[in-house]
Amino acid sequence: MYYVIKRPLVTEKNSIMAEKGVYVFEVDKEATKLDIKKAVEKYFRVKVANVNTATCRGRAKRTKFGIGKPVSWKKALVRLQAGEKIGLFEGA
Numbered sequence: 001m002y003y004v005i006k007r008p009l010v011t012e013k014n015s016i017m018a019e020k021g022v023y024v025f026e027v028d029k030e031a032t033k034l035d036i037k038k039a040v041e042k043y044f045r046v047k048v049a050n051v052n053t054a055t056c057r058g059r060a061k062r063t064k065f066g067i068g069k070p071v072s073w074k075k076a077l078v079r080l081q082a083g084e085k086i087g088l089f090e091g092a
Helices: 012-019 033-044
Strands: 005-008 022-027 048-056 073-080
Touching: 005 033, 012 022, 022 033, 033 048, 033 073
Parallel strands: none
Antiparallel strands: 005 022, 022 073, 048 073
């Protein structure tokens, strides 16, 4: 079994989205929307309305040894049902 949620993505844009009930996480590349929904509901004890995912391609990095291999990752935008909040983003 792999870990579905790797870390929350906390940026200024994501903080504004969190006020509207949408939270953003970096997730495993193999995770499905159903896996992500179950993981968020289990770990944070909230009800999830829907999940959107996006695969973000990695950008190649130039180093003194040549061009580095880009690492792709996946993010999930989780919309909670009305009235639900995740305390991790609120600072609680």
